[in-house]
Amino acid sequence: MAVLTFGLTPPPAQAAATITLSSTSGEAGSPVTVTGAGFPKRTKGTVVAGTAKVAVTTTSTGTFQVSIGMPTAPGTVTVTATAGSAVASAPFTVVDPVPVPSGTRSIRFGVGTNGGAAAGGELDEVAALAGEAPSIVLSYKDFNQAAPLAELDAVRARGAETLLTWEPWTWGGGTEQPAYSLDRIAAGDFDAYLREWGTALGQWGQPVYLRFAHEMNGNWYPWAEGVNGNGAGDYIAAYRHVHDVVASTGATNISWVWNPNVPYWGSTPLDQLYPGGDYVDVVALDGYNWGTSQSWSAWQEPEVLFGEGITQLRQLAPGRPIMIAETASSEVGGSKPQWITSLFRYVSAQQDVVALVWFHINKEADWRINSTSASADAFRAGLAARR
Known part of the structure; x- marks a missing residue:
């Protein structure tokens, strides 16, 4: 049918x-x-x-x-x-990138060392390794320290500027430090201290980059949301409050740096942490190639490590200059010299990246420029060839 x-x-x-x-x-x-x-x-x-x-x-x-x-x-x-x-x-x-005239370098070279801004010998060593003196020196202070004017003077005497990291906690106290919860900062509990810093920096009068409460999208500092009693929206409120109190002292020489870690699976979305263009002069990223040095880590090429974060920064803060405020590579799991070469090529192709700060410290891994002679050679060559 x-x-x-x-x-x-x-x-x-x-x-x-x-x-x-x-x-x-x-x-x-x-x-x-x-x-x-x-x-x-x-x-x-x-x-x-x-x-x-x-x-x-x-x-x-x-x-x-x-x-x-x-x-x-x-x-x-x-x-x-x-x-x-x-x-x-x-x-x-x-x-191929557009050739850059010799002597013109629009990406500033910065460094962080064990001794920080006061360690002149370490900075001299970096200059010798890199073939160039850093024009930015990374420094760290917690909420128990006064504005480091002597260190700022020492860096300025070298012809450089300080990227001053200001951390609202007591060093070594871990992530649970209720005394430094974000709501306490926003409520004004530290206003007298904030005004001391603003007054001191303003009277000092020279340019300084102030990086308050960096890597806030992770979970390893007490100013992150989701730890230390902090909730959604607390970071923006605290950041804005600190900015406004310091600005109220008349300190106009400060460039405010908003600096998350490179985004990763499970990190707090950046758009939930960005305080807005009125509060930020420079945006930045911290990102490390851990290689296989840790049980949880894998080798990451620079464009993979930084690409998504830079894209998000451009969306959040269009037109703002971008810093790579902390970076380095492990030697374990791949070729660090090749990674360094790729890093300088990558950042040179990003026209809004204005600075790269290398973390020259043997810490969780051997992040130093000269962890091997081949890495040091690659760094010197990459730095010389950058945009």
Whole structure:
């Protein structure tokens, strides 16, 4: 018996997976937004571009959007997205950076050492290793210390400026320090101390970068939300309050630096922590390539480490200069000399990055410039060739 099928409509075919790139060419390290469509719904996958790789999860309509940094070697690279059985690719051309005239360096070189701003011998050693004296010196003070005017003078005498990290806690006290909860800071419990700092820095009168309560999107400091009794919105309130009290003293020589850690899975979203353009002069990121030095860590190329964070900073604070305020690499898990070379190429391609501060300390890993002679050689060469 024949079966009539008139009027029946076959189910729609699955659309072929496709990806589009926000740009199809650019300098090494350029962050590119990849938009995918036609992939299986709610499916985990990856986007790969050379050595860079990021994870994605498609939406209920089979789409996704992610940022990925382009490789550092000039030429054509294939960007490939995979989710389930669906695969789509698109080409991207990595072009050589525009040459920078000799003697012109728009990315400032900074350093942090064990002894900080007062350790002239350590800073001399860095200058010899790098072939250039740092123009920014990283310094740290907690909420029990006065404004370090003598150290600021010492740095200025070297022709440099201080990136002064101001930490609202007692060093060594751990993450649970109720005396320094964010709501206490916002309520004015430390106003007298804040005014002392503002008055001292203002009377000193020379330019200084003030980095208050950095890496706030993590969970390892008592000023992070989710620890020490802090809740959502407390960080912005505390940051704004500190800024306003210090500004009320008339200190106009301070450049305020808002400085999260590079975003990671589980970190507090940056848009929930940004105090707004009226409170920030410079935005910054801290990011380390831990390699395989820790049980939880893996080797990360510079464009992967910094790409997403820089993209978010540009969205939150358009037009603001960007610093890499702390960075370094482990020797374990890959080639540190190659990583250093890639880092300088990557930041040189980011026209809004104005400074790179290296963490020259043997601490959780051997972060030093000269952890090996090959790393020191790569650093010297990369620094000399930077934008």
